[in-house]
Amino acid sequence: MTVLQEPVQAAVWHALNHYAYRDAVFLAERLYAEVHSEEALFLLATCYYRSGKAYKAYRLLKGHSCTTPQCKYLLAKCCVDLSRLAEGEQILTGGVLNKQKSHDDIVTEFGDSACFTLSLLGQIYCKTDRLAKGSECYQKSLTLNPFLWSPFESLCEIGEKPDPDQMFKLTSLQNFSSCQPNICPIYTATYSIPHRQLDTILMETPQDTLELNRLNLESSNSKYSSLNTDSSVSYIDPSVISPDSVPIGTGSALLAKQAQNKPKSGRCLLGGPAALSPLTPSFGILPLEPSPGDGSYLQNFTNTTSVMDPPTTGLPPKKSVARISQAGMKSVFAQSGNSRDVTPIHLMQTQSTAPQTRGIERFYSLVRFGSAAGVTVREGRADRTVAEREGEKRGSAGKRDQTNSSTTPQVLSPTVAAPPNAQPRRSSRLFTSASSTAKENSKKLKMKFPTKIPNRKTKTKTKGGITQSNMNDSIEILKLDSSIISEGKSNIATPQVQAFNIQKAAADGLMNLMRDMGKGYLALCSYNCKEAIGILSQLPSHHYNTGWVLCQIGRAHFELAEYMQAERIFSEVRRIESYRVEGMEIYSTTLWHLQKDVALSALSKDLTDMDKNSPEAWCVAGNCFSLQREHDIAIKFFQRAIQVDPGFAYAYTLLGHEFVLTEELEKALACFRNAIRVNSRHYNAWYGLGMIYYKQEKFSLAEIHFKKALGINPQSSVLLCHIGVVQHALKKSEHALETLNKAISIDPKNPLCKFHRASILFANEKYKAALQELEELKQIVPKESLVYFLIGKVYKKLGQTHLALMNFSWAMDLDPKGANNQIKEAIDKRYLPDDEEPVTQEDSYPFESVEAEESQESSMTDADDTQLHAAESDEVY
């Protein structure tokens, strides 16, 4: 790191942290042009990638040899994004020609980021249909870092049955520390340093520089600068640098960096301080000053820090404070970060306290969850409040003891006593975050631990995308606590163990939550939908009432064909998270089944307006038009969905269904096969294939495919019903009845099963049984004309003409418009045995007598028929 680079890097990271990608890219390009180092290369590639231009990052990295793990990881990530899977694999594992790296090699090479690397590799394997290897990678990744959700999810989706109890637990210290190094500083300190120093230089630098900047800025800017500078320069530097915690700010740069934080610490130790002193002046010059947001992703920190800052002018700080309060504790890291600079005490106290308590409550709930040591936590809380009060007093008293005031709030946790020493560093703390203070005190012990905090966060972040916002919150909260706790440890030797325990408890709480969610998700993925609903409904209400959980429950209802419930749940999702796109395709199909065209078109409009790049939105639009029977347009939309994301299996299936409706069976077959290619556990597509073969009267093929679908989703009564019908078509009536009985036992409310059972009984000339079945059916769906139609037919068979006619006319009364035509046609055509459905092999029955009356009846209903039918009946004339 030359002196030249640091300020620029700091500026780049600063811009990145404020989503000013154009600025970041520009600066990074300048930097790269200047130094041409791999570090700068990585920075530039990161800027490209974060600004959503994976292809730029790819070509850039591709054009240069990447040796550092971060670069490799980023390049591989880009490859996956650009679906150059083979290349990505080669980058990660060394390719076919070279000896393939084992997972252990990867772990040693990538160090902290190995869990992400393995997860990425697993993704590649699964996409290239090497499920066994993929699942290995995912599992390894999970053992390295049980806080990762997406590998678990992927495992479930490829049909593995990972045991959530095994996956989501902090089995050993080693695991624990590796996932969240910060938690147990002592252990990690020894442990972490060796690996990372080398790799993570790049990562570290930005963060360090940031910190430096902050320090400088603050020192120069703020009133206290005079005080600080003296003390800070000498004293602060090391602390600041070492704290790596700064990277947290960069935390947005989730990518590879998490791992590297640790190395930073090591690095800081080495060269940090020296570098700092020269740099400082230049920083002051830099326009970065306002840079509030960088460091303090952790809300807690921000709060605490803000408390500390009392003295300076209120204006700018207010803003930040307001932000925080709005966002509540939960706000994104970046937001909270800003506040640290200067907050008048009054503001900060009121606002900060409120969120804190809230956070604490949450934490409690989590702890409760995990059945962790609640007592200790409470203690911590009490201490905190005390500390806050103290801080307030001081503030009100007007003492500008920055150090003191600041220290007190930070300390929050039991270790109030420690602060006095730390005072000079206050400034540094302000910048870095609470964690830094702790470090200062116990630098030697801890240096690493603060670094790790960022890691955690970043990890959680990645996870959060998949899971839900709440998860993030809780996790963050956990972190906060842990950080606080850690501070406490540092300050006072005794509480260390205790603090560690608390952290562990907090982490255990999270693990518990993830275990429960994991169980629910696993059940859903193996289509034990009722179990899944049961498990997910047990989640605490603030997790239950989140988009992700509700979507999974909705999907479970959907798979059970409980569309009413599914619709209710999904509409709740829409209410809570109107921005949620995932799962909406299921919602739209639910609405399609329920034929709620208004709700469906509203949904379609909203989603397509919101996100034109999501396959879900286009699937919804397609479903909307499919319901309107505008199949050609629906086909276009489904094709668009595939275009947007060729890996979205459900879009293929829906397109296939649409082609079936337009009777382009060849194309439909291709679609369903594509869906299976993308996801072989997508049972809807297997069903679609079976359906086509059924239409083509290739019944045994149909049965094979239906059974394949059933193998994936054994609880589907609709599938069983279809299998029953196919078996009947294959003249295996006994099997068919068995299958249907099974279907009915699974879902007694499924009217179609009963209907088919009745029709099979009818075909087997068991008229009494059929009648009884139909009578029961009448109770379930009293308005279905088809039931009366079949009853009429049974009576006809029994020779009870009057009852038959009565039921026929009921059937027609119940359905004056649509299906009526077909029933009427059927009656008109006397529904003779030969054009009877193949399912029911009937002999000719005494129809002639009925015929006259029927035709009369039909001619009477002509009047209200559409012209089409009038025209048809001309023939009868």
Place this chain on the structure above:
Amino acid sequence: MTGKKAAGEWTKEVQDYQKKMATASKTPPGADPKQLERTGTVREIGSQAVWSLSSCKPGFGVDQLRDDNLETYWQSDGSQPHLVNIQFRRKTTVKMLCIYADFKSDESYTPSKISVRVGNNFHNLQEIRQLELVEPSGWIHVPLLDIVNNPIRTFMIQIAVLANHQNGRDTHMRQIKVYTPVEESSVGKFPRCTTVDFMMYRTIR
């Protein structure tokens, strides 16, 4: 009565003729086929066919005939009879044709006598309908049913305009739609079910 002057057999023709003589009324417009599509009992399959015309004025051809726009039209440019050929790639069930004609706009270009023929190819076409139109204004539904009222199955349909109103030479046709009956998408060849309660169990999607 209600229908068009349909004639397939001799007796029908006579009946229709008598009816026409008796009423001498204008051909009443039929329902908008879009509504029929909505009911889900029929489906437009014109897009699956290859369309050709005996003649057309440039810019007034198949595109205009099939563009779903009632303002545009096909105008023939040759001698009668004017033909529209609709050829399917495979044997296709056809239940009905819908033709849009508007005497008010087209006047002497409005067809007055139309013949509908079906067959495997150009060489074995058989007339199954001939209808006479009297100052039509709107959709004309032409059911294509065989002798026992089943929809016909065919490779090719030819619509021939044999005469125009006021002895007009060239003809205008604004839209032609071809409908096939919709097959039930669930298993079992029952008539379609009517209630949502029942229908939602019909398929997996």
